[in-house]
Amino acid sequence: MTVSDLLDRAKACNIMIATAESCTGGMVAAALTDIPGSSAVVERGFVTYTNRAKQEMLGVETDTLDTHGAVSENVAREMAEGALQHSAAQLAVSVTGIAGPGGSEFKPEGRVCFGLAAAGQPTRTETIEFGALGRNTVRRAARDHALDLLAQGLSRTAQN
Template identity: 80%
Template structure:
């Protein structure tokens, strides 16, 4: 199972993980902490559903939110970097998206932005268009994608 593998890898490498979640509402942290012994790896999780929470807990800038909206790679970057800065972790992941129902012409249902920040490395971001799968399916797909991102980050040697 990928979660057990990634937790084992993180433990072996001495890496603590933190999460910053919006549309998934803590599903990534729950998936990680469902595994016994995860306390050796999971440092903390931030559920920042509102823009105010993103600003207060993670330091996302108001001008970033205004210029790009909460569902953007720019905000995902600031969320991941803020989670890293406001924790004792060495690896942080963030998720912000439109789980549905609804969305707009410019930000459709199923659009989810991800951030991955690690000490002494450039923060990576990406956007996945999962499509209008329904709220629960978008949230599960986003959770699963983050678990793959974390696993891959732990399998890849650091880049300078």
Template identity: 80%
Template sequence: MTVAELLDRAKAQGVMIATAESCTGGMVAAALTDIPGSSAVVERGFVTYTNTAKQQMLGVQAETLDAHGAVSEQVAREMAEGALRNSGAQLTVSITGIAGPGGSEFKPEGRVCFGLAADGVPTRTKTVEFGALGREKVRMAARDHALEMLSQGLFTLAQK
């Protein structure tokens, strides 16, 4: 599904979308808002690059960050749910990862965790290992994966 088709489907379903992004720095929101008329669907985007921003803007718990680190499905879940709670959206996607360069033995470059939250639907999380593709390619791959998750979320909401 193209971004324009995603926006058309969301509009037809009456669904507003919000994003909560860390390593992509707003690339998902930018991809959505590149399309004319997207204001009918895109409610807002949170760029929460630091742990403090994740806590202040999305309500991510310090305990979660301490226990699992920012790049974790637990934090991705709290980011997506915080975006849902702190916006007028019915569908949110979150992204937190290590775009590179660098990483560690435990959290390698290219690891990205995603969350998808929607009204009345259990939150989904997923980790994708894109590998050490380089910063730009990891970020673009994460953006594209998040857009695909939004498409899946719209399908789920339509089945509800």
């Protein structure tokens, strides 16, 4: 599904979208808003690069960050749910990861965690290991995966 198709489907379903991004720095929101007329569907985007921003803007819990770290499905879940709670959207995607360079034995470069929250549905999370492909490649791959998750979320929401 193209981004235009995604936006058309969201508009037809009367669904507004929010994004909560860390390692992608707004690339998901930018991909959505590159399409004319996207304001009918894109409610807002949160770029929460620091832990403090995740806490202040999205309500991510300090305990979650301390226990699991920013690059975790737990934080991705709270980011996506926080984007819903702090917006008028019915569908939100979150992205948090290590685009590189760097990483650690426990959280390697290229690990990206995603969340997908939809009003009235359980939040979905997943982790993708893109690998040490280079910062730009990981960020683009994470953006594209987040857009795919939004398309899947629209399909699930439209069925309910």
